[in-house]
Amino acid sequence: MSAPVADRAPARADHGAPAGPASPILTFLGAAGTVTGSCFLLEHDRSRVLVDAGLYQGPSEMRRRNWEPLPVDPASVDAVLLTHAHLDHCGQLPRLVKDGFSGPIHCSKETAALAAIVLRDSAHLLEEEARYANEAGWSRHRPALPLYTADDVERTLRRFAPLPYDEHVALTGSVGVRLHPAGHILGSATIEVDIAGDVVVFSGDLGRAGHPLLEPPPPPAAATALVLESTYGDRVHPEAEPGVLAGAVRRTVARGGTVLIPAFAVDRTELVLLELERLERAGAIPRVPVHVDSPMALEALGVYLRALHEGSSQLRADRAEALERLRALDLHAVRDAAESRRLNDPEQPCIIVSASGMATGGRVVHHLAHQLPDPRNCVVLTGYQAPGTRGRQLQDGARHLKIHGHYVPVRAEVVDVPDFSVHADADDLVAWVASAAAPPTTVYVVHGEPASSAALAERIEDELGICAVVPMLGERVRVD
Known part of the structure; x- marks a missing residue:
């Protein structure tokens, strides 16, 4: 290359x-x-x-x-x-x-x-x-x-x-x-x-x-x-409120829904997974399957892990080992489109982390189309949402979202968690x-x-x- x-x-x-x-x-x-x-x-x-x-x-x-x-x-x-x-x-x-x-x-x-x-x-x-x-x-x-x-x-x-x-x-x-x-x-x-x-x-x-x-x-x-x-x-970034994400996961799982987290494939997905692992380890959220539905995010995670194993000076010495703890999650890598489509109607409550972070494209758009109409579900926004993006529309309280030429009603809970901004x-x-x-x-x-x-x-x-x-x-x- x-x-x-x-x-x-x-x-x-x-x-x-x-x-x-x-x-x-x-x-x-x-x-x-x-x-x-x-x-x-x-x-x-x-x-x-x-x-x-x-x-x-x-x-x-x-x-x-x-x-x-x-x-x-x-x-x-x-x-x-x-x-x-x-x-x-x-x-x-x-x-x-x-x-x-x-x-x-x-x-x-x-x-x-x-x-x-x-x-x-x-x-x-x-x-x-x-x-x-x-x-x-x-x-x-x-x-x-x-x-x-x-x-x-x-x-x-x-x-x-x-x-x-x-x-x-x-x-x-x-x-x-x-x-x-x-x-x-x-x-x-x-x-x-x-x-x-x-x-x-x-x-x-x-x-x-x-x-x-x-x-x-x-x-x-x-x-x-x-x-x-x-x-x-x-x-200025507000003080971190880890209870916001934990509460959203607990509520959604209790009502039998899916937590959908649009996340940038590079860096943001890693940080979201780290926080989910920390919350689960602390007993703040129940253990449920966590699906990473972004081949790009999975490849990017590999680049981060290589940097960790090579001893990159960019990584904080006091936190880099946290990447290794991700294995503790019930983590599922979604690699093909057929498996991704099955997640539009999952068999049990779960968490889906998928790109893109502002819902401008990628597999997360298809998940939104299927899951926004169901009030059992929850969409968690994890950082800056540019004006005009679907993520910004959800952040601003949109009641409908245009996806692939159709308007989709927003009945799912929408939660904004700004803690993940880098x-x-x-x-x-x-x-x-x-x-x-x-x-x-x-x-x-x-x-x-x-x-x-x-x-x-x-x-x-x-x-x-x-x-x-x-x-x-x-x-x-x-x-x-």
Whole structure:
């Protein structure tokens, strides 16, 4: 899938095109004014580097952006730097390759492993959705086509060239890069880019100081510009309330229902399983079958276990052994579609953990269609739900949910458990910026809903005295 580091060829420094900007330029090609679609372009002279290439998720008008051509020719990009393997950061990579990108994709080795799982699953879902739309006739497009295919993904995976953490690597004559752990999911990185002598730091998604498995991110490097996420920029995580999940499970089992937990396949599923094991061990919930109905989540769990056995420095030494205790659960791996369909009408009360976490796609959507109408059942939301997603609609109290062209009544109990978020909150983000060796000249606040980004920018200016800006989509700024 990826070349060893020693065999890396430097990215192309000259495209045969006219010289680019004499000063380093940063362009916000995604995640500006919204949470998803992370994509940023750095240019200097003939060097062009993208940081992230993510999918937009949420309302249909947002998802339509995924089909718009990139404002820069993919063939002119020297390299892509990937912060982590979540789809809103890596999901456009196959389309980038399909449209002509032929440079390396640099990230940590764990991100390369997880991105392979995520992108293969994404292509499978895109192809399945297009097929189903054509068969059912509910798409406005004739024929409905996938954004990219499994073949596009395999060509993309051959471009991955993992980098170690904390080591400076030259990309072109004027661009170098260094990765640092971000503590968000396994393999996540903050990216420090040296471009013509100026440093730009990209936070990617930052983890919480109290992540159950991962060490917190180190302070950012001294930088001219800091591009900072703001998913939780206007709020602080509430104190954990483990009784909420335990109560939901006990009530649902008592009435003979199913607990359905939409969970991101990477990291979130691991954390949900750890909490279920802890609650069962403490006698807070009854022992019932726990079905992990996500092949992607099962593969991702394997990546986490390998990191544990390899002694990864990303994992907290005091908690990593908890992964081994998952064997104590009555755990069932659901691998084929037929077995998944049988869970739509299970024979006994059980817990189903299935992707995706915001119910935007995957097997969990089929489970919702069958289980939402039954008041014995319960849906447990386990973290941030982007506007326009089915998860957000449930969080906001929707009485009906549109699934595969039909409206499904919501009679099941819906419980929100925010304890599982692995995003830094507003206090964490401000503290991380304040911990830099020297304050950045400018902080660009991205990857958040407008109110969240604006609130965080205001706090950074008021509390740290640093110029903080919420950029517009497509905006270009100098970073020298």
